[in-house]
Amino acid sequence: MRSLLRNGFEFLERAADTIFGPRLNPIPQLGALGFFLFWIVAVSGIYLFIFFDTGVVDAYNSIESITHRQWFAGGVLRSFHRYASDLMVVVLVVHATREFALDRYRGAYWFSWFTGVPLIWLLYASGITGYWLVWDQLAQYVAIVSSELLDWLPIFGEPIARNFLTPASLNDRFFTLLIFMHIGIPLVLLFVMWVHILRISRPNMNPPRALAVVVLISLVIVSFWKPAQSQGSADLAAIPNDVGLDWFYLPLYPLADLWSHGAVWALLGGFTLMLLAMPWLPPLRRPRPVEVNLAHCNGCGRCVEDCPHEAVRMVPRADGRPFIQQAQVNSAACVSCGICVGSCPSSTPFRRSAELETGIDLPDLPLRELRRQTEAAAAELSGPVRVLTFACAHSAAGVQQKHTVKVPCIATVPPSLIDYVVSRNLADGVVVAGCAERAGYHRLGVAWMQGRLAGERDPRLRARVQRERICSIWASRSEQSRFGAEVKRFTAALGSLGPNKGLSPRTDGGAESAAKAESLHEEVVS
Amino acid sequence: MIAQLRVAGQIAVFIAVFAGVAALSDWPSYHQIPPQSAVVKLSFTHVADRVAACRERTKEELEKLPPNMRNPLECSRRRGAVYVELDIDGRTVYRGSLQPSGLSGDGPARVYERFVVPVGAHGIAVRMRDTGRSEGFDHAKSGEVVLASNQNFVIDFRREANGFVFQ
Ligand code: HEM
Ligand code: SF4
Ligand code: SF4
Numbered sequence: 001m002r003s004l005l006r007n008g009f010e011f012l013e014r015a016a017d018t019i020f021g022p023r024l025n026p027i028p029q030l031g032a033l034g035f036f037l038f039w040i041v042a043v044s045g046i047y048l049f050i051f052f053d054t055g056v057v058d059a060y061n062s063i064e065s066i067t068h069r070q071w072f073a074g075g076v077l078r079s080f081h082r083y084a085s086d087l088m089v090v091v092l093v094v095h096a097t098r099e100f101a102l103d104r105y106r107g108a109y110w111f112s113w114f115t116g117v118p119l120i121w122l123l124y125a126s127g128i129t130g131y132w133l134v135w136d137q138l139a140q141y142v143a144i145v146s147s148e149l150l151d152w153l154p155i156f157g158e159p160i161a162r163n164f165l166t167p168a169s170l171n172d173r174f175f176t177l178l179i180f181m182h183i184g185i186p187l188v189l190l191f192v193m194w195v196h197i198l199r200i201s202r203p204n205m206n207p208p209r210a211l212a213v214v215v216l217i218s219l220v221i222v223s224f225w226k227p228a229q230s231q232g233s234a235d236l237a238a239i240p241n242d243v244g245l246d247w248f249y250l251p252l253y254p255l256a257d258l259w260s261h262g263a264v265w266a267l268l269g270g271f272t273l274m275l276l277a278m279p280w281l282p283p284l285r286r287p288r289p290v291e292v293n294l295a296h297c298n299g300c301g302r303c304v305e306d307c308p309h310e311a312v313r314m315v316p317r318a319d320g321r322p323f324i325q326q327a328q329v330n331s332a333a334c335v336s337c338g339i340c341v342g343s344c345p346s347s348t349p350f351r352r353s354a355e356l357e358t359g360i361d362l363p364d365l366p367l368r369e370l371r372r373q374t375e376a377a378a379a380e381l382s383g384p385v386r387v388l389t390f391a392c393a394h395s396a397a398g399v400q401q402k403h404t405v406k407v408p409c410i411a412t413v414p415p416s417l418i419d420y421v422v423s424r425n426l427a428d429g430v431v432v433a434g435c436a437e438r439a440g441y442h443r444l445g446v447a448w449m450q451g452r453l454a455g456e457r458d459p460r461l462r463a464r465v466q467r468e469r470i471c472s473i474w475a476s477r478s479e480q481s482r483f484g485a486e487v488k489r490f491t492a493a494l495g496s497l498g499p500n501k502g503l504s505p506r507t508d509g510g511a512e513s514a515a516k517a518e519s520l521h522e523e524v525v526s
Numbered sequence: 527m528i529a530q531l532r533v534a535g536q537i538a539v540f541i542a543v544f545a546g547v548a549a550l551s552d553w554p555s556y557h558q559i560p561p562q563s564a565v566v567k568l569s570f571t572h573v574a575d576r577v578a579a580c581r582e583r584t585k586e587e588l589e590k591l592p593p594n595m596r597n598p599l600e601c602s603r604r605r606g607a608v609y610v611e612l613d614i615d616g617r618t619v620y621r622g623s624l625q626p627s628g629l630s631g632d633g634p635a636r637v638y639e640r641f642v643v644p645v646g647a648h649g650i651a652v653r654m655r656d657t658g659r660s661e662g663f664d665h666a667k668s669g670e671v672v673l674a675s676n677q678n679f680v681i682d683f684r685r686e687a688n689g690f691v692f693q
Contacts, residue, residue, distance in 0.1 A: 016539075018532070018535075019532055019535035019536055019539060020532075020536060021532075082551060083544070083547055083548060083551065086547045086550075086551050087543075087547055090543075090547065138552075141556075141558065148638070151638065157627070157633070158571065159569075159571065159636055159638055161569070161638055162569060162571070162638070165567065165569055165680050165682065166678075166680050166682075166693055214536075214540060218540050218543075218544045219544075221544070222544045222545070222547075222548045225548070226548045226549075228551075229552075231552070236678065237677070237678055238676045238677060238678055239558060239559055239564070239565050239676045239677070239678050240558070241557050241558055241559055241561075241676045242555050242556075242557055243555060243556055243558075244552030244553055244554075244555040244556075245552070245554075245555065245556045246550075246551045246552060247550045247551075248547070248550060248551065253556075254556055257558060
């Protein structure tokens with residue numbers, strides 16, 4: 001089922017890519033859109049609150065007056081408030097489904113998933129109290145069904161539903177409580193949203209400006225086309241029949257008429273527990289987290305800079321070496337993407353030491369093994385144009401077997417390893433294959449690798465590496481044909497470039513680089 | 527050409543999403559009860575009599591108690607059940623023995639039941655006993671009511687009125 005969902009998202013995201021381009025593709029921006037929509041709802045809500053009166057009659061009348069007397073501000077903002085809230089439900093459902101589809105809910109991802117679950121309850125509680133506040137016919141329906149459901153729980157002394165029995169049983173104070181909840185719950189929501197992204201480095205909380213502007217314009221248009229309206233004043237002497245339900249927030253309310261209230265709670269409770277337990281049912285059998293090798297760590301902090309999961313931090317040096325800091329890994333948060341290995345200055349394959357070691361390394365795919373696999377794959381290359389591929393396991397090339405070195409994320413590959421292949425003439429050209437640009441599986445990997453190749457981000461691919469011999473292709477699993485076409489074009493271009501002569505290990509910068517690496521090594525060891 | 531097609535695509539996607547959201551925000555509408563019907567709600571909270579009558583403590587018993595708790599009467603806090611029956615048009619639609627709430631059974635018993643009936647005239651009769659007896663009833667009310675479409679007809683029990691109230 002998950003692979004079905006994953007393919008579904010692939011398809012949608014590719015379609016969105018052709019329409020919006022990778023940078024503005026809304027689907028990978030869902031979390032950020034969630035934050036953006038929250039701010040819209042908050043600002044429009046504050047405006048509505050200024051004019052809202054609590055009270056059995058006043059509540060309805062004040063909202064009617066906002067909607068009709070000042071339609072230009074109040075009316076439009078009321079529509080903003082409603083439709084942005086509805087969109088938040090859409091965003092939440094698609095975003096959570098996508099994280100599930102991408103298998104980003106188990107292992108070290110559990111934290112974001114687990115803290116996402118209360119967001120569902122908080123968002124719904126915010127929306128439901130909002131509809132309740134308006135005190136129109138829909139509000140009356142919401143009040144009666146919600147209170148009947150709540151009364152099923154053995155929490156409340158006096159049944160709440162009795163407040164809505166007859167016109168005489170409702171009092172103004174109830175609305176004071178409601179407005180308090182409708183402001184308090186969204187504040188808790190915001191707090192939990194913040195907790196939700198605590199373990200993510202550089203969380204994407206702001207959608208690209210163009211996307212945000214288009215969302216705002218669309219909200220304005222929809223507010224004029226279909227302004228949010230109340231549905232007639234509540235009347236407790238009558239049953240609110242024929243109410244227009246908000247199917248985003250209230251889809252389960254009709255169930256309360258069909259099922260017993262206990263069954264509705266069982267469904268909600270069961271679903272919530274299942275979501276909460278999912279990261280461990282079954283747990284991900286993931287590769288082991290990275291380990292720091294202090295003998296090769298000079299405390300530069302690049303791994304901290306590049307880790308997408310806040311899994312490395314710098315701590316005071318403890319081994320007596322003349323550095324101020326050292327890296328420390330929080331194994332529980334590490335997803336074993338290897339991005340830090342690619343960022344470490346000690347990750348240089350030019351070292352002659354048989355036991356190639358680096359500052360921070362994946363136990364299941366150490367740099368030594370990565371170099372060995374690279375050399376082995378290169379040794380199998382033949383023909384006039386030898387192309388070696390470094391492939392992220394989640395990318396188009398992840399399914400390719402021959403002449404390919406697979407890594408958990410393309411940014412696992414240190415630029416010096418690419419340098420190594422070209423200057424040692426292990427191949428005529430190197431394909432660097434990562435996830436589609438719209439959304440790297442390991443979030444920041446694609447951007448970091450692009451920066452390193454362009455020489456804009458440490459560690460940089462050295463200028464001496466002939467750029468014509470390197471081809472980066474950002475394509476997802478389902479983009480095989482584009483990937484194949486780009487490889488073909490690259491191979492042809494390499495053919496006209498002529499064979500790689502490499503740089504002779506003794507006279508060239510390879511030696512220089514190796515010497516430099518050794519001296520760094522010495523420095524670290526001494 | 528391609529650029530125009532893309533812009534058209536973007537507009538189409540946004541129209542679809544926003545029109546969909548706006549539409550589903552209050553449509554299709556929902557009918558809780560069928561047309562031409564009304565609801566009869568039986569709801570009240572009521573404290574029944576105590577299960578056992580109070581008993582006078584003996585002198586020895588009183589001496590065993592701390593001085594500030596020497597109440598000469600020992601009363602069980604536990605309340606009895608409230609037994610209710612509701613007839614609509616001569617048919618008993620509800621019959622319930624409502625247990626007291628609270629951990630020690632000293633809280634009020636509660637009932638909240640809804641019955642959907644067609645509009646028009648209905649004979650309604652409600653009976654309840656809240657004393658220890660096992661036969662007969664302590665409170666009752668009956669009457670003929672004409673219910674309008676979507677009417678919410680409530681049967682409550684009011685302590686102040688010491689009896690059932692129809693409204
Ligand atoms: C109000 C609702 C929500 C908002 C605003 C929100 C927002 C976000 C944001 C901004 C990110 C970071 C994305 C990035 O930078 O790549 C994120 C990640 C994540 N979210 Fe949510 N989220 C919400 C609800 C949920 C729910 C309900 C779930 C699942 C039950 C969920 C699961 C996740 C997971 C697993 C990640 C981690 C992705 C990673 O580590 O790469 N979220 N969310
Ligand atoms: S492998 Fe490195 S970069 Fe990736 S999560 Fe673990 S510590 Fe962070
Ligand atoms: S990148 Fe390497 S050298 Fe720099 S702090 Fe991290 S482990 Fe140490």
